[in-house]
Amino acid sequence: MSRRPPMQKNSKDNYRVKGRGEQKGQKAGKEAPKYAKSGGNNQSGNSSRSDGSNKSGVNNKSGGSHSSGKKYTDGYSAKDLGKLSESSKKDFKKGGSNRVHYDNDFIFWCRECNLPLIGEKCGVCGSNGDKITLSQPADVRFAQGYDYDLIEKHLLDLFSCNPLKNRVLLLNKIPGDDQTMEIIADGRVVGMLRFDLKILDFVFEPTLEGSKLFFNEPYNFASAERVVKIGKAKAHLNGKNVTYDLIEEFPSGIKKGETVLIVSGNLTGYGISHADSEDFYRVKKENESASSAMSTKSDAEIKAAQILKVKSITSDDPSSFALSDKMPTMDDVVAANKDYIKALGKDAMNTIKGAVNLKDNKEKPVFVSFSGGKDSLVVLDLAASALVHRPFTAVFLNTGIDYPETVEFARSYCESRNIPFEEMSAGDDFWKTLKVQNHPTKDSRWCCKVCKLNSSNRLGDGKPHLSLDGKRRQESFMRSKIPTMDINPNVEGQLNIFPIRDWRAIEVWLYIHWRKLPYNSLYDNGLERIGCWMCPAAFQAEYERMKEIHPELADRWETYLTNWAKKAGVSDAYVKHGFWRWEQLPPKMIKLAEELNIDIEKNESF
Numbered sequence: 001m002s003r004r005p006p007m008q009k010n011s012k013d014n015y016r017v018k019g020r021g022e023q024k025g026q027k028a029g030k031e032a033p034k035y036a037k038s039g040g041n042n043q044s045g046n047s048s049r050s051d052g053s054n055k056s057g058v059n060n061k062s063g064g065s066h067s068s069g070k071k072y073t074d075g076y077s078a079k080d081l082g083k084l085s086e087s088s089k090k091d092f093k094k095g096g097s098n099r100v101h102y103d104n105d106f107i108f109w110c111r112e113c114n115l116p117l118i119g120e121k122c123g124v125c126g127s128n129g130d131k132i133t134l135s136q137p138a139d140v141r142f143a144q145g146y147d148y149d150l151i152e153k154h155l156l157d158l159f160s161c162n163p164l165k166n167r168v169l170l171l172n173k174i175p176g177d178d179q180t181m182e183i184i185a186d187g188r189v190v191g192m193l194r195f196d197l198k199i200l201d202f203v204f205e206p207t208l209e210g211s212k213l214f215f216n217e218p219y220n221f222a223s224a225e226r227v228v229k230i231g232k233a234k235a236h237l238n239g240k241n242v243t244y245d246l247i248e249e250f251p252s253g254i255k256k257g258e259t260v261l262i263v264s265g266n267l268t269g270y271g272i273s274h275a276d277s278e279d280f281y282r283v284k285k286e287n288e289s290a291s292s293a294m295s296t297k298s299d300a301e302i303k304a305a306q307i308l309k310v311k312s313i314t315s316d317d318p319s320s321f322a323l324s325d326k327m328p329t330m331d332d333v334v335a336a337n338k339d340y341i342k343a344l345g346k347d348a349m350n351t352i353k354g355a356v357n358l359k360d361n362k363e364k365p366v367f368v369s370f371s372g373g374k375d376s377l378v379v380l381d382l383a384a385s386a387l388v389h390r391p392f393t394a395v396f397l398n399t400g401i402d403y404p405e406t407v408e409f410a411r412s413y414c415e416s417r418n419i420p421f422e423e424m425s426a427g428d429d430f431w432k433t434l435k436v437q438n439h440p441t442k443d444s445r446w447c448c449k450v451c452k453l454n455s456s457n458r459l460g461d462g463k464p465h466l467s468l469d470g471k472r473r474q475e476s477f478m479r480s481k482i483p484t485m486d487i488n489p490n491v492e493g494q495l496n497i498f499p500i501r502d503w504r505a506i507e508v509w510l511y512i513h514w515r516k517l518p519y520n521s522l523y524d525n526g527l528e529r530i531g532c533w534m535c536p537a538a539f540q541a542e543y544e545r546m547k548e549i550h551p552e553l554a555d556r557w558e559t560y561l562t563n564w565a566k567k568a569g570v571s572d573a574y575v576k577h578g579f580w581r582w583e584q585l586p587p588k589m590i591k592l593a594e595e596l597n598i599d600i601e602k603n604e605s606f
């Protein structure tokens with residue numbers, strides 16, 4: 001098992017606002033830290049100002065004109081909203097597809113200290129980091145806990161060694177059929193973990209850069225059993241399928257679909273095997289004997305003889321990428337980023353103060369929506385620091401299908417910090433509703449209303465109130481346009497304030513580690529997102545992990561799904577591969593059904 005970069009221990013350090021522009025250890029007038037985020041709170045036109053006033057854009061979903069003076073049902077006048085409304089400079093734009101493009105898609109990497117930076121300058125050595133552009137949506141985070149075990153398992157399975165052990169690793173979630181993450185080590189994308197819906201397991205694939213690691217000492221010895229040797233090719237090999245006759249060495253133990261390392265003359269790279277080792281030797285033998293008998297090979301035989309696909313190959317010397325000897329801890333990473341994260345925290349606190357101190361908001365009760373997850377944890381801590389003279393209550397909407405760890409953490413965190421806590425429970429409503437209608441799906445989430453909205457509508461007795469919320473724009477397309485403040489059209493009287501909407505996951509985690517906040521243990525146990533344990537909106541990878549963490553909960557749900565499948569007339573495989581999570585299957589699942597030969601037609605009544 002890997003040793004992870006040690007996390008900081010909890011402390012009760014206080015975090016209070018210093019004078020304007022001043023931070024702990026930083027005198028007023030000192031140059032403000034430069035952010036990696038091009039459109040974050042400090043630089044965008046919709047940031048809250050450092051004097052506590054707010055010039056954020058407000059998304060008025062009630063549909064009235066801002067200048068009409070009309071009173072809205074929740075107590076906010078259009079005039080009030082207009083005062084706040086200033087056109088926001090968005091740091092995202094629509095790409096050619098339906099996908100949002102975020103401009104804050106980079107971080108820096110300090111080569112001296114070998115660690116990531118959210119701003120250009122390293123707070124430890126003072127040098128400027130190299131800019132690292134991230135794949136969209138660039139909501140990058142640290143690998144932690146189980147992530148290290150997962151990476152180690154797959155590297156050992158494939159290459160019999162783990163060059164990434166004990167390193168600070170970043171995981172960057174990218175689009176894919178299911179959970180897919182780029183792995184960043186030493187400031188380079190070295191590979192990708194992709195959950196394969198066919199085999200219901202993760203698959204590791206190196207990048208060309210990452211593949212170099214396995215050709216270098218000391219890892220080349222262990223990974224030798226994964227190296228396929230190809231004879232000198234007359235044409236380019238990149239992206240090409242390679243037939244058996246070009247292959248000089250093919251180690252035993254390779255399975256179809258697995259990643260292999262490739263050597264061809266002075267070229268090195270990686271590819272995917274189309275065949276098991278045994279198949280390669282059988283095809284080679286059959287074709288050679290056919291060839292010696294002067295027979296003509298059929299197209300089918302030639303196709304069958306395509307043994308692997310070269311994904312990427314280069315003449316670069318593999319030693320051009322050697323891992324650094326520097327192995328920083330999480331404490332080092334926090335120290336290197338401290339000025340930036342402090343400034344981000346201060347900015348978010350100013351957003352909170354600016355919003356709650358608006359004339360119309362001064363008398364309204366303040367709630368912090370606390371889900372037990374990392375984002376709302378940060379907002380709760382920011383609120384505790386920002387609202388010293390303004391009472392607030394942490395509200396936990398217990399859906400009745402939350403992970404036990406989440407419920408326990410939400411309660412114990414608030415109790416240990418003397419934070420007023422209100423738990424609003426949906427009780428058994430989920431299971432009762434399930435008796436009269438089909439389970440919720442990604443495209444029909446009745447659970448949100450039954451398990452969350454019904455409770456939240458009791459908040460503040462429906463009277464005007466403020467709710468601090470940890471939603472972030474980079475979490476999803478749906479959240480990509482959230483403004484700093486927003487009337488919640490679904491909850492009577494609620495004005496939401498989103499103080500960390502521009503933060504990315506890496507900033508959230510840096511804040512948590514800097515503040516030494518305890519956090520939900522599920523994050524160290526393989527879950528990136530904390531929601532309900534059977535959530536249809538979760539990745540299949542997360543569902544599979546849930547089965548390992550809580551087999552007793554999984555049993556209950558699988559019993560339901562098995563009975564449902566019988567009534568719906570679908571197979572066990574339909575349930576097993578996660579088709580139940582949709583009412584209308586998307587193209588990727590229809591394709592998967594074809595590949596797995598799964599009948600997706602349900603009975604008429606479904």
Ligand code: SF4
Binds near residue numbers: 440447452531536
């Ligand atoms: S987290 Fe998932 S299961 Fe829970 S209410 Fe939301 S969509 Fe439904």
